[in-house]
Amino acid sequence: MAPDDSGPARSPSPGVSRRPAQSAGEGSPEPRLRLVALRSALAGPFDLSLAAGTCAAIAGPSGSGKSLLLRMIADLDPNEGDVFLDGRERRGFTAPAWRRRAVYSAAEPGWWHDSVPPHFPPGAARELARALMPRLGLAATLFDSPVLRLSTGERQRLALIRALALDPPVLLLDEPTGALDQDSTAQVEAVLRERLAGGTAILIVTHSPEQAARLGQQRFRMHERRLESA
Amino acid sequence: MNPILLSPFDVAIAAVLILVDAGLSLALRLGLHRQLVWAALRMVVQLVLVGFILRTVFALASPPVTLAVVLVMVAIAGREVAARPEQRLGRFGNYAVGGSAVAIATFLTAILALTTAIRPQPWYDPRYAIPLAGIVLGSVLNGASLALDSMLGGVLRERTAIEAQLALGVPFYQAIRGLLRASVRRGLLPIINQMSAAGIITLPGIMTGQILAGMDPLEAAKYQILLIFLLSGGAGLAAVVVVYLVAFRLTDDRQRLRIDRLTAKG
Numbered sequence: 001m002a003p004d005d006s007g008p009a010r011s012p013s014p015g016v017s018r019r020p021a022q023s024a025g026e027g028s029p030e031p032r033l034r035l036v037a038l039r040s041a042l043a044g045p046f047d048l049s050l051a052a053g054t055c056a057a058i059a060g061p062s063g064s065g066k067s068l069l070l071r072m073i074a075d076l077d078p079n080e081g082d083v084f085l086d087g088r089e090r091r092g093f094t095a096p097a098w099r100r101r102a103v104y105s106a107a108e109p110g111w112w113h114d115s116v117p118p119h120f121p122p123g124a125a126r127e128l129a130r131a132l133m134p135r136l137g138l139a140a141t142l143f144d145s146p147v148l149r150l151s152t153g154e155r156q157r158l159a160l161i162r163a164l165a166l167d168p169p170v171l172l173l174d175e176p177t178g179a180l181d182q183d184s185t186a187q188v189e190a191v192l193r194e195r196l197a198g199g200t201a202i203l204i205v206t207h208s209p210e211q212a213a214r215l216g217q218q219r220f221r222m223h224e225r226r227l228e229s230a
Numbered sequence: 231m232n233p234i235l236l237s238p239f240d241v242a243i244a245a246v247l248i249l250v251d252a253g254l255s256l257a258l259r260l261g262l263h264r265q266l267v268w269a270a271l272r273m274v275v276q277l278v279l280v281g282f283i284l285r286t287v288f289a290l291a292s293p294p295v296t297l298a299v300v301l302v303m304v305a306i307a308g309r310e311v312a313a314r315p316e317q318r319l320g321r322f323g324n325y326a327v328g329g330s331a332v333a334i335a336t337f338l339t340a341i342l343a344l345t346t347a348i349r350p351q352p353w354y355d356p357r358y359a360i361p362l363a364g365i366v367l368g369s370v371l372n373g374a375s376l377a378l379d380s381m382l383g384g385v386l387r388e389r390t391a392i393e394a395q396l397a398l399g400v401p402f403y404q405a406i407r408g409l410l411r412a413s414v415r416r417g418l419l420p421i422i423n424q425m426s427a428a429g430i431i432t433l434p435g436i437m438t439g440q441i442l443a444g445m446d447p448l449e450a451a452k453y454q455i456l457l458i459f460l461l462s463g464g465a466g467l468a469a470v471v472v473v474y475l476v477a478f479r480l481t482d483d484r485q486r487l488r489i490d491r492l493t494a495k496g
Contacts, residue, residue: 096485
């Protein structure tokens, strides 16, 4: 999986990422991510504005449409309405280019190779992934073991690293700590906070009110496929 | 080349074997006798009917009639390909995919053989065109059917893996590449097996038929080799057409995996 066009500049350091100021400049009124009447036959409409470096947490019962929302933003499901990244319309990006900027990490990650390394593009991203592993409590040797031998929690953290390794401006995380214990959850949150400090906008689905309180500047509840402020 | 002609009585003697099978089924309570006799009767009626039709079509020697016969054969094979998988592509996708793959592969392969290798005069002489299209169709049907089944089943099974790649910005055709390869491979396996077993484990049907009909074994072998090449070409072409048509129908202008276009058989 080699990127086919220019992604955002990648920083080799594992945690904090610095990306060049957007065309609008620092402190511009354009939010990093903006949804305008985003909807499909199954959910919405959704309106949301997320500034650079902020996190919105979404709670709500299973089947209420939380994953649908994240998938629609990533353009994985058919949808209508507008999505903007730093004021740029989504349809101005090719679909792969958009998904590398608004990266969706599913609650149940998929794997397409027997071993771990091919899941990371060779080069800077793979090095970044290796460097992130110890930060999330993963032994470096796991990188060379078969995917099938990893535990659920290890797979979940590796899937998160897959998304982080692309260093995207927007992260769409579906229960990234659902299978993790308290310590691992704290490690994940520490890395996410560094990304927030670097300007990334994060939309996170979580069942934990504590996690929502710790990370989310904005907090929402999904109710019958609509978003309500919590 | 003087074929030994069979009289109806000669055939009837062989039919005794079917009765023996049926008797065994009764004696051993296998419950197969009815099915067995029915299938044998069907086979006889079908083949005699086809013999009569071919005799008429050969006598007519009319290109439109020849084309119509081949098109009917292609349509039946396309339907078989479409009906096999457990899943259905929306808007009669299975029929569109099966029909076009069978038609493209059969026509290309048969026309290539008729205009370059076998070269009857004229090249569309029904005595050559129809049997050749028929034997190529058999192989094309196999290849297309296995490839389609592998694609539709595989895309459901590997959905999370494909979507995980899409979510990371991998282009659609790259994300589905592994499945495309596996499906083409599956479509080609029978013909590869047939090639490696040819002559050692089985004496291929065409060669056997031509030897029985009085042809020199080496000449018969050459014919068989040519035909097996054609069969491989047809099966490979059909499998490739199937996987790309299916992939095309399972995605859209935003490179999504449109699993919603797939429904279970019912």
